[in-house]
Amino acid sequence: MILxxxxxxxxxxxxxLGVPVTMAIGASAIAGLYYAGFGDMALVVPQQILDGAAxxxxxxxxxxILAGNLMNAVGLTDRIFNFCLAVxxxxxxxxxxxxxxxxxxxxxxxxxxxxxIAGLGQLEVRAMRARGxxxxxxxxxxxxxSLVGPIVPPSISLIVYAxxxxxxxxxxxxxxxxxxVLVALSFILYIRVVSTWTPMPxxxxxxxxxxxxxxxxxxxxxxxxxxxxxxxxxxxxTATEAGVIACGYSILIxxxxxxxxxxxxxxxxxxxxxxxxxxxxxxxxxxIMGWLFAFEQVPQAFASGILETINQRWIxxxxxxxxxxxxxxxxxxxxxxxxLLPLLLPVADAFGIDRVQFGMVITLALLLxxxxxxxxxxxxLMSAVSGVRFEKLAVAILPLMIxxxxxxxxxxxxxxxxxxxxxxxxxPR
Amino acid sequence: xxxxxxxxxxxxGPPRPxxxxxxxxxxxxxxxxxxxxxxLAVMVALNLFNVISRSVLGVAYGWIFSWTMLxxxxxxxxxxxxxxxxxxxxxxDVFMTRLPGMPRRVAGLFACAVGIAVMLAILRGAPTLLxxxxxxxxxxxLPIYVRSLPLFVSAVLVLLHFLLDFVAIAxxxxxxxxxPDEPAEVGAVE
Numbered sequence: 001m002i003l004x005x006x007x008x009x010x011x012x013x014x015x016x017l018g019v020p021v022t023m024a025i026g027a028s029a030i031a032g033l034y035y036a037g038f039g040d041m042a043l044v045v046p047q048q049i050l051d052g053a054a055x056x057x058x059x060x061x062x063x064x065i066l067a068g069n070l071m072n073a074v075g076l077t078d079r080i081f082n083f084c085l086a087v088x089x090x091x092x093x094x095x096x097x098x099x100x101x102x103x104x105x106x107x108x109x110x111x112x113x114x115x116x117i118a119g120l121g122q123l124e125v126r127a128m129r130a131r132g133x134x135x136x137x138x139x140x141x142x143x144x145x146s147l148v149g150p151i152v153p154p155s156i157s158l159i160v161y162a163x164x165x166x167x168x169x170x171x172x173x174x175x176x177x178x179x180x181v182l183v184a185l186s187f188i189l190y191i192r193v194v195s196t197w198t199p200m201p202x203x204x205x206x207x208x209x210x211x212x213x214x215x216x217x218x219x220x221x222x223x224x225x226x227x228x229x230x231x232x233x234x235x236x237x238t239a240t241e242a243g244v245i246a247c248g249y250s251i252l253i254x255x256x257x258x259x260x261x262x263x264x265x266x267x268x269x270x271x272x273x274x275x276x277x278x279x280x281x282x283x284x285x286x287x288i289m290g291w292l293f294a295f296e297q298v299p300q301a302f303a304s305g306i307l308e309t310i311n312q313r314w315i316x317x318x319x320x321x322x323x324x325x326x327x328x329x330x331x332x333x334x335x336x337x338x339x340l341l342p343l344l345l346p347v348a349d350a351f352g353i354d355r356v357q358f359g360m361v362i363t364l365a366l367l368l369x370x371x372x373x374x375x376x377x378x379x380x381l382m383s384a385v386s387g388v389r390f391e392k393l394a395v396a397i398l399p400l401m402i403x404x405x406x407x408x409x410x411x412x413x414x415x416x417x418x419x420x421x422x423x424x425x426x427x428p429r
Numbered sequence: 430x431x432x433x434x435x436x437x438x439x440x441x442g443p444p445r446p447x448x449x450x451x452x453x454x455x456x457x458x459x460x461x462x463x464x465x466x467x468x469l470a471v472m473v474a475l476n477l478f479n480v481i482s483r484s485v486l487g488v489a490y491g492w493i494f495s496w497t498m499l500x501x502x503x504x505x506x507x508x509x510x511x512x513x514x515x516x517x518x519x520x521x522d523v524f525m526t527r528l529p530g531m532p533r534r535v536a537g538l539f540a541c542a543v544g545i546a547v548m549l550a551i552l553r554g555a556p557t558l559l560x561x562x563x564x565x566x567x568x569x570x571l572p573i574y575v576r577s578l579p580l581f582v583s584a585v586l587v588l589l590h591f592l593l594d595f596v597a598i599a600x601x602x603x604x605x606x607x608x609p610d611e612p613a614e615v616g617a618v619e
Contacts, residue, residue, distance in 0.1 A: 018525035018606055019540045020518035022509075026547035042554035043561075049551065050577055054502045056494075062469055062504070063476075237480065244476040266466065273465040277508020278517055284505070332519055377519060390523075 004298040007032040007289060008339060012330055022278075022285050025335050029288035036296055045288060052287025052338075053280045056240075057163040062276035063243025064154045067250050068110025069268035072119035074254035076221050080105050081123050083218030086211045089203035093195035095131055096141060097188060099124045103145035104184040105218075107152035108225030109246065113370050114275075116146040117381050125386045131201050139386040140396035143371045143378040145187055147404055150333075150367055151360070152180035154228050154246065157367065159239060160283070160334055161359045164341045169239040170232045174422040175356045179364065179411050186403030220253045233425060279334060286338035293342060303346040313351045317412045320344060321365050325405075328369025332377070336366055356422060357415045364408045371397050443602045447593065454590055458514040461507045461583075468504040472497050495568040499576060506579035510586045513544075525606040537598045537605020544591035551584040 007028050014024035030045060038044060071077065080102050088097040106120050121142040128138035150157040153173035162169045191200075206214065228246050231237040237245060254260025293299060310316050327336050341362070348358045370378040373394040383390045411417050423429075443451075475493045483489040512518055525536050559581070562573035597603040 014543060015521050016524055017539060018520055018522045018536050019543045020513070020520050022513075022518055023540070023544045023547050026550070027543045030547065030550045042550075043557050044554070045550045046554040046558050046577070046580060050502070050580060053505045054498065054576075056498060059497065059501055062501070063473065066469065066473065236484075241476065241480050244473060244480055247473050248477045248480075269469050270462055270466040273469045273504055274462065274508055274512050274515065274517060276469070277465065277505045278512045278519075280505045281509050281512075282519075330521065373523060 003032055003036055003296050004293060004302060004343070006035060007292065011289075011335075011339075015330060021332055021335065022281055025282065025285040025289065029285070029292060032289065032292050036292060038292070038295075044291065048288040048291045049281075049284040051284075052290070053284030055163060055283075058159065058280065058283065060154075060159050060169075060239040060243040061156050061279060062272060063240065063247055064110070064156055064159070065112060065115070065275050065279075066269060066272035067154075067243060067246035068106075068112060068115035068119075069272050070247060070250035070254065070260075070265070071106070071109045071221075071224075072115065073260060073264040073268040074250060074257060075259045076109070076250070076253060077102075077106060077120040077123060079214075079217040080221045081120065081127070083214045083221070085203060086206035086214035090205035092202050093191050093200035094203045095124070095128045095133065096191045096195070096200060099128070099138075099141050100145045100148075100184050100187045100191070103142075103148050104152065104180065105221055107149040107180060108154075109221060109228070109250075110149060110154075112156050112275075113146040113149040113367070113378055114381055116149045117143060117378055118385060121146065121382060122385050125382075131203070133200065134396075135386065135388050136392045136396035139382050139388040139393055140400055141187075141191075142386075143382045143393070143397060144400035144404070145184070146378055147364075147367050147371060148180050148183050151176045151183060151364060153177065153225065154239075154242065155363075156279070157333060157337075157363045158359065160337055161341070161363060162239075164337060165345060165355045165359060167355050167359060168426075171356055171422040171426055172359055173229055173232060174425055175360055175418040176363075178417055178421055179360050179407060182407045182410065182417070183364075183404050186407050187400075190400070190403045220249075220256075224249060282332060282334050283338060286335040289335075289339055290342060293339075299342040299346055302343040303350065306347045307350060310347075313353065314413075316347060316351055317353070317361065320348075321361065321408060321412060324362060324365035325368055325372075328366040329372045329376075331369070333363075333366040333369060336369075337362065354415055354419060357411070357418045360418045361408065361412050364404065364411065368401060368404060368408075371401065443597060443600070447596070447602075450589070450593060454514060454586065454593070457586060458511050461511050465504045465508045465511060468500040468507075472500050472504075492568060495566070499566075499569060502576050503579050506577075506583055509580070510583040510590070513587050514590055522606045526608045528606070533604075533606050534598055538595060540605070541591045541595035541598065545588060545595065548584045548588040548591065552581060552588070555581045555584075 010028035010031055011024050014027055015021060019027065033039060033044060081098065084098040084102045088094055088101060091097060102120055102124065103116055106116050110116060124142050125138045129135050153176050155173065155176055158172045158176060159169060161167065162172050227249060228242050231242045231245055232239055251260065310319060370376060373379060376394065379390060379393050379397065383393055476497060479489055479493045525533060528536060558577060559574045562577060564573055565571060566573055566576065598605050
């Protein structure tokens, strides 16, 4: 336990001191190796990085990142936006609703929140500002609604969890649909309530013809999740192949719309390659820590310690949520999962918590970190693309954290929310 | 997010050899970025071909997976230098940017020193690991070290990158943890 505390505490401290996350993970793990007496094993560090980064189970990640970036490049985000505008734009606070529903639809083709913010987000904030919404509200809402992305399939976070928990990607993808829709609904409810006392404009109602055109153009985005998920769930393709199919589908749409050029395709691929390298190297560096913890039996010590003090399932769930939300504020979701999951899973198993439900709780709890300072990657990104100051954005987003936290509590309290759909489609376990 | 500026954009300007080294690292980074983009493009093309071939002709090629994994690993390992050089790594600098000049400089030096230490730890294991990886890969007729080599190449380049940053901050050629609202360069006209 001392080793675990030292390594995790050291990592958090290094991050707060401004050390880049990959280096902070590497340095704290290497310090842990020396503390545990493995300092003379020079092989461990490069070997574990190579083992961690080169996992076949994680091969789908670059493909889903690329699919999201290609969708942005071919202009599918504009079509999703126009479709949502035609459907809900005429309501009071119409563009705010568009923001939520467009993020939900975009989540069906992209697995990362940052793709939503960088692509669709720019469009949404620009439109909302032009229509008189407060810039910080528009930017904060866009960051908050991007949280739907990593819950709804295809999801990079869920692929990482599936690998760590030895769970079925198909089952987790199916389990993400209802919570994703619930998070979107909770934002809609929030906007409905806020718009009763804050003036928010309506957009002109779309004519039948405009609606038809927007729907026709939006169809490729609407059917994409079905193709991706259907391919995995019905055994036609593995998660990796589904990622490749999503890329092929994006390219096909770009060719049909004649909106994909070589430069856009190249830029999307270059961006995806760099982002994939960043995510996977974080996982690679975290593997050193994972190896050290496994060797020193830290998870077992942690589990027995927790089980001695916590004897009820709901207390453990509350503890997990509080811990992960707090850690998510300071740590990237992938290393947090890699470091903490081996510690938490044995305890969750001991309490009889389904790993699929636990995965959704962990994923959503850590996701909140994207939108919370000081780490808040989504806040930094949105601040850069919208020009709204980070501090203003960090304050504006606080009330917008209430809806996802409410859904998180629901998911933790009622396993049926996550398990109903996978059990229905794939059969109960 | 705000991060340390490139020393070649910096305060009093580094000497010519340092500037050359920066240009060299930038050039290598651009080359690596092209290489990792091509790796991804080939991965997509090969696997798309395999999926179509399997669905239409009922034939799938096993070698495609092996090559995809090799390209995947190369993409990640070469990408390590690209994202570090492009300053795309995640940095929580919200506290550091609020520090006054000297503590901020010390924190910047410390962050670089940590990066240097980690790279040295990786490189320390290189000779042993590479000498153990002379056997051929399972389904590709290349020695296993071909897969690992890019990690060490990237580690050398990242080491150089952090060393240059360290020297630049120590000599006052660049500032650590620059806030978005302050000039990156002393005396800069903004």
